[in-house]
Amino acid sequence: MGVRREAFTVGDVEPQVIPLIWGWFLVMVDEDDKADCVSYRHSDVGIGRDGHLEAAASHNSTPITGQKKSFPIIQDDSFGLENLIDLEIDGFPSRSKTRNGRYQRSTSDWGYVGDLVEDDDKIGLYSYKVQSTITSRLANTMIQAKMVNNAKRAQHIVFDVQVPKGAFIDNFTMDVNGITFTSKIREKSEARKMYSQAKAKGKAAGIVRSNTLDMENFKTEVNVPPGMRIQFELHYHEMIRRKLSSYEHLISVKPGRLAKHMEVDVRIVEPQGLRYVHVPNSLGDQFNGITTISKGEKKAHISFKPTMAQQRKCPKCSTTAVDGNFVVQYDVNRENMGGELEIFNGYFIHFFAPENLDPLPKNILFVIDVSGSMWGLKMKQTIEAMKAILSELRAADQFSLIDFNHNVRCWRDNLVSATPAQVEDAKKYIQTIHPNGGTNINEALLRATFILNEAQNLGMLDPNSVSMIVLVSDGDPTVGELKLTTIQKNVKQSIKDEFSLFCLGIGFDVDYDFLQRIATDNRGMAQRIFGNQETSAQMKNFYNQVSTPLLKKIQFNYPQESVSDITQSSFHNYFGGSEIVVAGKVDKDNLQHLESIVTATAANAELVMETLRDVEELDGFMRKDKYADPDFTRKLWAYLTVNQMLAER
Structure with a gap:
């Protein structure tokens, strides 16, 4: 697996190295409570795709308890990513609130933290929670870990998760010793400039390593004082691609320790309707019967909540058996040969996956x-x-x-x-x-x-x-x-x-x-x-x-006066079991219906497939569902647009 490594020191020493996105090396130093950073890509540092930056000087300043600090996350923004996706985040979903001008510690809502199973290092995992919501193939995932250093000395606590390659990291936050660290997106050239300025002033640097494969390791190490609690929280989103007639949502669940509270919670909202939902027993036979699935016509809820006893490798073991991928497979209903148009909040998504066609030679x-x-x-x-x-x-x-x-x-x-x-x-x-x-x-x-x-x-x-x-x-x-x-x-x-x-x-x-x-x-x-x-x-x-190629020379057509900024709309082939997705902006104020015309070459004919949708058809459904992402069309459009730009450069 790929490795992303970031090192932090908190409490008596300031944070030094902060996370990265898409294989960019990001190094941060602190300057008057302001984050500086640098980014390098694999190709910038040689064949081994493994680079490091030496520390120029040490830090001695100490952050004040109750502070809220920000650090940057780098994405390749050569094409103005900030204009495509507004990814600037400002803290936890439930952020610390002030009392008499000072921030409360957000770790205070943990409740009783006794009965934790600790290894020899005296580090306890209070909770490990994964929440993922899929709205029309867009998966928003949050991974949260709450840990305690019960040793009598300061020591490193590691947050190590695997993120699907190609996923967009929205935010990473930490809360330790009452200090909330938040993240912000930074464009690459700006990051390099900030780093150069910091280096010229003799600020400290650190090491980040990345070696990406199909999954990437996001690894953070934090030096935590004795008796302190720390909370990590990572948010990312991705588009789930259809392969072999199924969507497969894969979540890495590797807590590394027994957790007092463990939960994987997945919700699916698909306006097209769910054909089936399946959760294979990918974590091992000992977890048979623990996962629950509730499926409706257009929604599903999957829950995996093993007790501490169920997590153990053996009845008296202090190690966890939860170490693998939690997998959710599903497919949707398809009624229209020309695909499904979903229109919401000024964007449209066209899902195209025709069936029952003869294969092309x-x-x-x-x-x-x-x-x-x-x-x-x-x-x-x-x-x-x-x-x-x-x-x-x-x-x-x-x-x-x-x-x-x-x-x-x-x-x-x-x-x-x-x-x-x-x-x-x-x-x-x-x-x-x-x-x-x-x-x-x-x-x-x-x-x-x-x-x-x-x-x-x-x-x-x-x-x-x-x-x-x-x-x-x-x-x-x-x-x-x-x-x-x-x-x-x-x-x-x-x-x-x-x-x-x-x-x-x-x-x-x-x-x-x-x-x-x-x-x-x-x-x-x-x-x-x-x-x-x-x-x-x-x-x-x-x-x-x-x-199994089913179609060739596929062309998607939309009314030019009503749509704009369309993603790739011409495709060489369509293979059975896959799906083509096209997105764009739509002038919803001056349009009642959106029509698409898809032309393609099949085994025995030239096909013309038409689809017509009311631009307000989804409004009622989306607005009354509390789990659906109201921004899914814009995020999917941005995801496709950015990946298309990266592929073309």
């Missing part, structure tokens, strides 16, 4: 890394997955295989039909592969694009078919072209926006950021999988997401 080239680093379990699992994937090819599909190390070899120099005989021969070929040598990614991808381009030029491809390359690799190039930007440029020029590139990065040695860039650049996506016993299942799961 596909032309697919598998490009497999067989360099020496793939030796052993990784290769064994890859062979197992490829044999299963080949068995799932349809009769109308065409395919071939390329394996590469320092050399590039083709099972067939051209695409062949996925007949039983050809599929069986391809399986036998894969079985004979023996990993060795270096990694020539550039030559392998160019060979694959050449085969597809030649087939297209010779008229060998069905006009309604979908062409794609699937790259499987576990490392950076070591032979041939080594410069990643050059490889990216070469592949882009060769593909010419004619087909898609999907990348699977195995293990921790591969440059996953590069795979993401090159895939996004060529109408595809990337996924990291881990080189272990689960590699085969992960590869097959990824393939299943792209194995």
Whole structure:
């Protein structure tokens, strides 16, 4: 997992290092109760994506109990993020109130804190609470931990949570010894300027490390005086993507200790209506029967509240068995082939996921890394997955295989039909592969694009078919072209926006950021999988997401005089089990209905799908539901817009 590390010292020494967002390094120093910071991205500090800043001087000033301090959180704001999302937060939801000009300690509402189970370090976890509300695929999540240092000495207390990669952190706050620390968003260039000024004045700096994967670790260490209580609270939001016909909301629940009070509370509000809600037993068999699910037509409530006894690894153990991911899966009802329009507060969201369509034929080239680093379990699992994937090819599909190390070899120099005989021969070929040598990614991808381009030029491809390359690799190039930007440029020029590139990065040695860039650049996506016993299942799961193209050349159209600032509205492919989401602003004051027209190419026809919605249809439902996020349309629009901008830069 990725690691974000921040260090604080409170009580007698001032806070020094504050959290970050999206892999930006953020270092803060204190100056007259004002936070200064710096941000660095992974690429700014070398191949290891691990940087540090040395302390220039120490601090001796002491904050006054009852103060409220602010610190910045950095996001990549090259495109004016603050104009897209107003993320400036000013403290706890229930912030400290003044009495006679001084702030009360917000930890006073804890009540009785006895009966805590403590490790040898005498640190007790009073409560660990997760609250998440999903409104039309937008999940707002809060993770809160209340801890006590019952030792006779000051010591570090750690708040360590995993946040989904791509989630937007809205706010992080701490309350310790009566001091409430709040967060504010800072743009990157401003942060660098503030840091330079602080460094010139001899202020202290610290260390932040980030190494992002599919999940990111947000880790904060605070030096807490004896007998003191501390409360951490992290807020983030994310858009839940549909995969394999299901939305999956994943919450990391790793308290690290037995909690006197533990709760995971998830609420779902979906105006389209809920088809089903399922909570797999992902935390282990000992928690069977503890989770409760209440499902209505458009709402659901999931609650997980294990007692301290139920949390224990064994009846007399002082360690917790709660250590994993709490998963909620669901899907919504779909009645309109043209998708669902949800309009609220001046924004619209268009969810598009048609079903019951015949698959389009596909032309697919598998490009497999067989360099020496793939030796052993990784290769064994890859062979197992490829044999299963080949068995799932349809009769109308065409395919071939390329394996590469320092050399590039083709099972067939051209695409062949996925007949039983050809599929069986391809399986036998894969079985004979023996990993060795270096990694020539550039030559392998160019060979694959050449085969597809030649087939297209010779008229060998069905006009309604979908062409794609699937790259499987576990490392950076070591032979041939080594410069990643050059490889990216070469592949882009060769593909010419004619087909898609999907990348699977195995293990921790591969440059996953590069795979993401090159895939996004060529109408595809990337996924990291881990080189272990689960590699085969992960590869097959990824393939299943792209194995069933249902539509191509999808175009969303809206009345130009009534909508503005529309997110991406043209898409190369739509795969079965997924969902396309388009958002924009709507002139609600001068419009009674919003109409959308979606055009697309299906297996046997050119489709035109229309949807019409009253712009006030959702108003009543949203305003009377106390759990629904009234700002969900704006947040979803901003989320899509920012991610689109980041992908295009």
